[in-house]
Each structure stands twice: as C-alpha cells, then as structure tokens.
Amino acid sequence: MENRKLIKIATAGSVDDGKSTLIGRLLYDTGSLTTDKLEAIEKTSRQRGFDYLDFSLATDGLVAEREQGITIDVAHIYFNTDKTNFIVADTPGHVEYTRNMVTGASTSQVAIILIDARKGVIEQTYRHFFISNLLRLSHVVVAINKMDLVGYDEDVFLKIKADFEALVEKSNFNAEQITFIPISALKGENIAKKSNEMSWYLGNTLLDHLEVLEPEDLQEQAFARFPVQYVIRPKTDAFHDFRGFSGKLYGGNLRVGDHVTILPSFTESKIKSIQLFDQELDVAVPGASITITLEDEVDISRGDMIVKSSELPNSEKNITATICQVNHKPLRIGDKYTLQHGVNRVFARVESIQSKIQTDFSGEENTEALKLNDIGKVSFKLSKAIHFDPYQVNRSNGSFILIDEGTHDTVSVGFIV
Numbered sequence: 388m389e390n391r392k393l394i395k396i397a398t399a400g401s402v403d404d405g406k407s408t409l410i411g412r413l414l415y416d417t418g419s420l421t422t423d424k425l426e427a428i429e430k431t432s433r434q435r436g437f438d439y440l441d442f443s444l445a446t447d448g449l450v451a452e453r454e455q456g457i458t459i460d461v462a463h464i465y466f467n468t469d470k471t472n473f474i475v476a477d478t479p480g481h482v483e484y485t486r487n488m489v490t491g492a493s494t495s496q497v498a499i500i501l502i503d504a505r506k507g508v509i510e511q512t513y514r515h516f517f518i519s520n521l522l523r524l525s526h527v528v529v530a531i532n533k534m535d536l537v538g539y540d541e542d543v544f545l546k547i548k549a550d551f552e553a554l555v556e557k558s559n560f561n562a563e564q565i566t567f568i569p570i571s572a573l574k575g576e577n578i579a580k581k582s583n584e585m586s587w588y589l590g591n592t593l594l595d596h597l598e599v600l601e602p603e604d605l606q607e608q609a610f611a612r613f614p615v616q617y618v619i620r621p622k623t624d625a626f627h628d629f630r631g632f633s634g635k636l637y638g639g640n641l642r643v644g645d646h647v648t649i650l651p652s653f654t655e656s657k658i659k660s661i662q663l664f665d666q667e668l669d670v671a672v673p674g675a676s677i678t679i680t681l682e683d684e685v686d687i688s689r690g691d692m693i694v695k696s697s698e699l700p701n702s703e704k705n706i707t708a709t710i711c712q713v714n715h716k717p718l719r720i721g722d723k724y725t726l727q728h729g730v731n732r733v734f735a736r737v738e739s740i741q742s743k744i745q746t747d748f749s750g751e752e753n754t755e756a757l758k759l760n761d762i763g764k765v766s767f768k769l770s771k772a773i774h775f776d777p778y779q780v781n782r783s784n785g786s787f788i789l790i791d792e793g794t795h796d797t798v799s800v801g802f803i804v
Contacts, residue, residue, distance in 0.1 A: 412573075413466060493800070521762070614692050636675050702774050714797065788800055
C-alpha cells in the first residue's frame, strides 16, 4: 500500500467567517461524512428552515456551540483523499479564545485564515496572521469566503488581497508561502471543484492546493534533538545487557555511527543501533519514535537529551521568551512556575516583563502583567540550565509551557528567542 502524505492544518478567522462550514464542506466533498452524520445534517437543516445543508453541523460538537452556532473550543477533524491524510484543528474566532488558536496551530504546518468578503481584513485577521508568523507555520492559505454575498466580484477579492499583503510586509513571513483563494464554503465554490462564477480566478481549488503541498517542503530543517522519554532495561535472559533509550526524534536525522553528546552530563559516545518497532534502521528521520543504543555504558535518565556532538544546543539558566498567556491568572514579575521543556522540568522565576506585543504589528508597549490572551516578551531565571535552541531555529526544542505549582494548571506557552 502506498504511503499517504500527512498534512496538519489549523483554521482561523473571525466569528461567523465560515470555518466550520468550510470544514464540513471539505468532509462532504471528500466523502468523509458517515451516512448517519449526513442524514442528521439534512434533518437539522430542514428543521431550521434552511434551503441548504448546514455543513457547520459536521464539526460544531459542543452543546454550547450548537446552540449559539459558534465554535468555542479546538476540535480536531480528520479527512482524506486518495493521496493525502489531513488533520484539521478548527479553532475559535472570538478574541477571547486566541489561546485556543495558539494551541491548535502549535502542531500544524499550514494555516487557513478565513476572511469574510463583506468585512475584509479586521482585527482578528491581524491576530491570526501574527500567531501564524509567531509559530513559524510553513504555509498560509488566505481563503476569502462568502464571495457569493458580494456577487463574486473580482475587485473585492483583489482589495482584500492587497490589504493582507500590506500586513505581510510588516512581518518577517515569506510572501511566497502565502496563497490567496476566493471561495464560497456554503455553495462549494472553489473548494473541491472550480467555480463557474469566478472564471477570473485561475488558481487551484482549495483542496487541490492542499493536495499539492508536500510534507517535506513543510518540514522544518533543524539540528537533530532526541529527548529521552524512557530508558529500556528488559533484564531478561535474552536481553540481559540491553540498555536502550526511547523517545521521539525532532529537527534532523540521526544515523548509526554518529558521534553524540548526552546532555546535561556532556558525556560523549556513538550510536550503536537505531530501532523502530522491530526494524533496525541505519537512519532515523524527524518525527520517528525510536529506540537508540550507544556503544558506551552511559548514565542516561528520562529528560536527558541526545544530540550530535557537532550540533550542541544552547545551555543557559537565564532565557528570554515570547509568552502567550493562556490562563486567567495574570503573569507578573516575581511569579514562580514549573517550566516544562520537552520532557524535562525545572523551576522558573519571572525576572522581567520586557513588553506586551501588539498583534497588529504596530509595536510593543510597557506592562506590569500579561493577562489572558496577551502576548509579551519575558525574561526568566531557571533553577538549572535547559538545553535549547531559539524557536526560530527549532520549533520543538525552542518551546515550553509554564505550570502553576499550586493548581498544576498550564498558565503560559513560551517560545524562546
């Protein structure tokens, strides 16, 4: 069986821009809705007096969402075509749920930012593109929706495109990684089939565009980082001396024979073998969950990190990070948290809040606290050094979360600068 591609997508947009309808349409057009689900959509649409199928019902699963017709939490939806598997994080549109977009986009490769053709670029558009840029998503699709409500007017599309491009110029995002597509999710125009109403648009449909994206092009190129999640010691007669180190590989490849350094001890060794389930590998690629053995008897514990000796990360007790506050409790100078970096945990103290960052790219301002959904630049002092890369260099090894020591709630998401 041919291996399918896997593309991870985050949707974003303001309230009522049509995210849930778009995803429901994609599910319908790819034959991913079960018969009973489709029948339920047809029945509910009739009960509400609609003369069309309300595809938003396919994804708005929470009772509060169904009653209000909005999305208030991140839902993960799965669908596929003949060539590709897709995982979509459907994120909320309200300003107060910005934290949910950070959550949904943190593991995604592509963002689909919806814009209502009647409203154009608005505050939430700025915020959602800012987060896409902050999280280093590899590609952004700007889907200008509800073109049916503006008479499929090309000038409306071009005006919104120009406004968005002006926003891109304020960022460091590569303009070549942005694609603009005029659509009507409700009518199915330019979703899975070309629109006869917009013959002036010569590009791919949304689904065709997503299908031509290649995971290799969306994969970040970074140094190999292997945080140890589990030390395997079977202690059986057959594997009496076996000592393996299991975890997920991030950033780059590891190969049998590579000279490696174990952090935080800075002990050196060479990779003896790499195992993936019952397979012996010569090379492991990013994203693989593997078990490594080394040529030397080395003291390694959960939370340690194995890296190539020629590609050492930074090791510091003082770090500065861009913080997104995801908890109602404000972050203030002097606050103490548990900082979880990968599988490793250390104590952290807020040394300073350098600024609060405006998500419309207008600049920064002074503040004494970061409140829910605020984004700011913060300096921390740690109880011991962590071994990190800047987030711009390595997404997995440059991010962390802050945990409240009393409640054990996650209060912040951090991206090391």
